[in-house]
Amino acid sequence: MFRNQYDTDVVTWSPQGRIHQVEYAMEGVKQGSAAVGLKSKTHVVVASLRRPQVELSSSLRKVFKIDDHLGIAISGLVSDGRSLCRYMRNECLNHKFVYDSPMSTARLVRDVADRAQVATQRSWKRPLGVGLLVAGYDTSGPRLFYNCPSGQYYDYKAFAMGARSQAAKTYLERNSCLPEGELTIETCSIGLVGKDLNFTLIEGQSLQPHLDAYKAAEGADDDAPGDGGGGDAPAATPMETS
Amino acid sequence: MLARPPSHSPALGPGCAGPPLAEASSVSIQYPAQPTAQVPTCGAASFLVDHNAVNAPGRDPSQHTQMPYVTGSSVLALTFKDGVMLASDTLGSYGSTKRYKSFERIRKVNDRTVLGASGELSDFQYIMNLLDELTTDDFCEDDGGMLSPREIWSYLCRVLYNRRNKQDPLWNSLVIGGIEHGKPFLGTVGMIGTHYTDDHIATGFGNMLARPLFREKHSPDMSEADAEALIHEALKVCYYRDKQSINKFQLAKITEAGVSVSEPFALPTRWDYKHFENPSANAVGTW
Numbered sequence: 402m403f404r405n406q407y408d409t410d411v412v413t414w415s416p417q418g419r420i421h422q423v424e425y426a427m428e429g430v431k432q433g434s435a436a437v438g439l440k441s442k443t444h445v446v447v448a449s450l451r452r453p454q455v456e457l458s459s460s461l462r463k464v465f466k467i468d469d470h471l472g473i474a475i476s477g478l479v480s481d482g483r484s485l486c487r488y489m490r491n492e493c494l495n496h497k498f499v500y501d502s503p504m505s506t507a508r509l510v511r512d513v514a515d516r517a518q519v520a521t522q523r524s525w526k527r528p529l530g531v532g533l534l535v536a537g538y539d540t541s542g543p544r545l546f547y548n549c550p551s552g553q554y555y556d557y558k559a560f561a562m563g564a565r566s567q568a569a570k571t572y573l574e575r576n577s578c579l580p581e582g583e584l585t586i587e588t589c590s591i592g593l594v595g596k597d598l599n600f601t602l603i604e605g606q607s608l609q610p611h612l613d614a615y616k617a618a619e620g621a622d623d624d625a626p627g628d629g630g631g632g633d634a635p636a637a638t639p640m641e642t643s
Numbered sequence: 644m645l646a647r648p649p650s651h652s653p654a655l656g657p658g659c660a661g662p663p664l665a666e667a668s669s670v671s672i673q674y675p676a677q678p679t680a681q682v683p684t685c686g687a688a689s690f691l692v693d694h695n696a697v698n699a700p701g702r703d704p705s706q707h708t709q710m711p712y713v714t715g716s717s718v719l720a721l722t723f724k725d726g727v728m729l730a731s732d733t734l735g736s737y738g739s740t741k742r743y744k745s746f747e748r749i750r751k752v753n754d755r756t757v758l759g760a761s762g763e764l765s766d767f768q769y770i771m772n773l774l775d776e777l778t779t780d781d782f783c784e785d786d787g788g789m790l791s792p793r794e795i796w797s798y799l800c801r802v803l804y805n806r807r808n809k810q811d812p813l814w815n816s817l818v819i820g821g822i823e824h825g826k827p828f829l830g831t832v833g834m835i836g837t838h839y840t841d842d843h844i845a846t847g848f849g850n851m852l853a854r855p856l857f858r859e860k861h862s863p864d865m866s867e868a869d870a871e872a873l874i875h876e877a878l879k880v881c882y883y884r885d886k887q888s889i890n891k892f893q894l895a896k897i898t899e900a901g902v903s904v905s906e907p908f909a910l911p912t913r914w915d916y917k918h919f920e921n922p923s924a925n926a927v928g929t930w
Contacts, residue, residue: 500790
């Protein structure tokens, strides 16, 4: 891999605004064998390839049960994955002990991501070298998350990671009913704040009238001759209707 | 998000404030306790307490509650068709003195849970602080998540049992009522961590005075009006028989629609019953 003078530790930025160590860690995820996750309305499934590293060895475990309602698939440094697995099991067990209920998938994933983030900000640490596909079912329904060594985490309907996972990703994208590029209430949210207006989040159903108004305005814009950029917004802005 | 130091010490477990340090024993010298990835976030080293910190010079010796001071009497609660109902009076007694007459012993915890308490009222306020902290945490998560009544009940079981194990109990009998997946939930925790769930619950004197009435007349599918009439009757019986109570009550209802805690109200009473004229006549052995 290409090397440069800004990649020797995790707390040094490159002039391009990148942290190479973190990017290398994310490359590490791609070295592991592929893992795939897919979500339906009621279930989540994760699967992974477990080829033996050496011909005479047995294969490594790549899918782990965390709790009755939660499991993970890992790709990358399996040892880092095991350590995270142990942490997650511990958190779930503690939650079960104190609250007698399964831990929320989203909150556990957030905690794991926080841990990964700390490793990207300390000179004496190294970023985790493992990608985590977390499949869980809780009161919010089935959830599939991808945890990245950078500390970022994503909520997915379907995802593939690891070596040569691009083919799987493309396949999932082709075969899932994912929303197109069009703006819908699922694909955008609006927040606004100003004089005499507290910060207001417009999401879900309450967003629909704004989207309708926007689409109407956009349609009117398209009819207007010239001006393809649409720089000047029409007077009837949907924002003021609420 | 960086972890905020919790109000309870990780070394002492849920519900205990105190020094989080570990005393150096032979084990802890060999394997010094350090915050690691794998140390659980609560109850980690329950027995490792720094006695030097506890008994530091200039620090008062640690004191445990040996008896309650300001106390509340019975809390009554029952389920009905669409939810749960809790009721109690609003008295805080200082011994036999009716010291605080407007103490709200039934409080809302979150949008589907209510907590009622009898026993030491300052301990109840402490418990409410713990729960408010949890509710605030849920709010800050901003994911719509909220503790269910059962989770709060389970949490309080841990807190009270843990404090009992420290020989420093929180001197309360708690009643947790709420609604969960459309079904009513009613549970109780005692000061030593005894806990159970039931369709009707009463603490303190109410256990003797109100629960026989509940057993006779309660059914889980009774209407809200019937349940309210029954709980009013039970409150009245408790008021007639329990010296540590006043005729100023609060009633909390938890249904799918949400939580409501009523304004204080009084119940009509009569004191000219024949049986009240010579009470010892019907109770051999009393005076």
